[in-house]
Amino acid sequence: MTRSLTLPATGAPPASFRADLVAELCQGLDRWQGVFNSNWQEDDRAGVLSQNRWQAVCEAGLTALTIPEAYGGLALTAAELAQVLEYLGSICEDSGLGFTLATHLCSTCIPVARFGSDALKAALLPALAAGDCVGAHAITEPDSGSDAFAMRSRAVPGPGGYTLSGEKCYISSAPLADVIVVYARTHPDKGALGGFSALAVDRHLPGVTVGQPRSKMGLRTAPMADLHFDAVAVPDGALIGREGQGFSILDYVMKWEILCVFALQVGEMRRQLRRSIDWAKGRQQFGQAIGNYQAVSHRIADMHMRLEGAANWLSRAVAAMEGGGRASLEIASAKLAISEAHVANSLDAIMLHGGAGYMSETGIEAGLRNAVGGLIYSGTSDIQRNRIAAMIGL
């Protein structure tokens, strides 16, 4: 594939952008493409993450992308990270793999690096960079999803640490994580602002139970489970930032999560469109290539428009993250626009491929199953619309 198709997608890069580093990282990924893409459909069917492939992600240096240089990472900026992940999405067919990487980076690497104490950074960041330690985060509970700060999990402060109790559900990477950033109430009388904290919990502590892997519609190679915390003694040193800072940390983390996950998806949409164009040129019906029929060519034009709209929203979100302001609004808009564009394009890709598109072995139907998740996690489409409306003055 030609890299020039992908690299300029996120618009004019800021002055700090290390174009050479980004190009080198993307080139380096090409050599892992074979490992990323071999037999992934089998893992998708079985609902497992391939150890091989995750190992390749670590060896390719992807787990170190956001870690500060002092701890063995590359300290990529938002713009650099978006380009590398978009490129990864465009060459890696195993979406669950990319999703697991994004979960690792955003759940744990990013908040520990930004808010963590020096001791916590020293304890976690080198292992997180190497991928020896895998991160996840636990916000959602059986009775609190969109209304995240209605959560009931408690971390009761005491001498030397916290006693953590509660239930968390739908936790991506829980089956493989070594450290889980758990959001819990630390102050019973305060609300979302000041009442909650983020703790980097060692999954091996007594009282932490990881449930059976959950079976789901898509992203089946990104393992997920529920978590139970039964009076877990979490040491003081596990606190990320200050007590009561949970809301700010989650707001920050969600912005990066949206940036990372949806940069991957813009890349996936590029791959999907390329494949659809190739198919429309090659598949013959009624004596000619189906791409000659306007119904088909217009569908491809629509896919292109949605993809480029999504890429534009991604650049706006990146610019806002790089200090351009309006980050809450731009990020919510990008999340909504890219997730919905991806679902629409994935359905079009299936239609274009006809029966072949519906068959698991082509990997095209998986695109739709994976994309649907994007309407739900990191704040549902409805929640993004609420936020957009609030931010534009309603």
Add this chain to the structure above:
Amino acid sequence: MTQIARIRAFICAEFAPDIQPQDLPADLDLIQSGIIDSLGVLKLVAFLEDDCGIAIAPEELDAELYQSLDAIAALIDGKTANAA
């Protein structure tokens, strides 16, 4: 209008349409009184960043910093003093 007067007007218009800006006590606890909730803090931060040109770091998304008009004024004063 001074910056703090603009912020006062914004808070009343956005979150407390029944209160006239001049009637909003500078030391009123905006969070305890329910005028500003968590989404409200995000809206206020967006206003400070986009309309007042004040950069707010992720660490500064703390309830205490926006607890009252006095607190917000102190936050802004600290920033302009640092910038000077």
